[in-house]
Amino acid sequence: MKNTVPLAFSDHNHEKCRAASINAAYRQGLRLTKWRQLVLDLLLEDHRSMGAYEILEKLECHGVKPQPPTAYRALEYLVEHGLVHRIEKQNAYVACARPDMCRNAGFIVCKTCRKVAEIEYASSEADLLHIAAESGFETKSAIMEVEGVCADCQKSA
Amino acid sequence: MKNTVPLAFSDHNHEKCRAASINAAYRQGLRLTKWRQLVLDLLLEDHRSMGAYEILEKLECHGVKPQPPTAYRALEYLVEHGLVHRIEKQNAYVACARPDMCRNAGFIVCKTCRKVAEIEYASSEADLLHIAAESGFETKSAIMEVEGVCADCQKSA
DNA sequence: TGTACCGGTGTTACACTATAACGGTTTTTT
């Protein structure tokens, strides 16, 4: 585990994050339709999680406000292709911070400001996955989430 | 990490699990009211997760069927006091398999039969918690969940 | 003995999250 300064909680050139996401999509030959682009753009504004209905409200194209399935379809596609992650503890979604090398991602999420730090963990460190595999379990997905209050929000409170 | 044979997926004396839970409640001086008992009993029947509404349906006392808040209140209490865990990936609940020594629990959950194996991980292995702490993050809760299909269900399919 | 408090319960109503299903359109493949 190399990462000791979570990206979301430190200053950084956020344009790089956006570019990396677009590049990853391009390299994988993904089809970013209008809604998918809009949803991804929204999430890429910041390393914060957003609920589906929150996204839905901000979604709008040529004055057209879409219905829930539109948002959920876009999200499903983006999650499937690794450009977006779902934060289970918040029923919310966040743009992937490392679309290039995103294998095993863990998240540190602030309850207050909803910032999300994404941490890649080496699979050798994921004991749970080993145990699962050893007992013949076929893993489909894995999550690791730490929820609490970030340093900034502690100060503000 | 010692656990190499997940309890839920192996034969074991399940009465011990139930007894351990009751003992833990007693030792902590918890107040197990009728609904809390009923909910806990339901979950202790097996190492399987159940949704709140599934629990609600099976909940009944002297012919009285309670409303949703009743189930949620009991679940909230049991989760708070460590007798029950919430499985985020399934919006479901499962009885704690190790109420004595339950600090950092990870879960291996089968999508098909909903069996849940609970694995304790040494906190030294929880890198995410370290990183969080190092950056001044105040952790409130942490989860680790692996979802997939267990060996038995693979055979059945 | 009262009375003030507190945790638990019953009840109603509602908020939030997510999906099924169907038909039409566009895009891709053959």
Added chain:
DNA sequence: AAAAAACCGTTATAGTGTAACACCGGTACA
């Protein structure tokens, strides 16, 4: 060009979770 697949718009509904308020029963304490 025809067939198949993917996408989108729309309606309706399913599933999950909570706010709020009234009531009840115990208990602490004046």
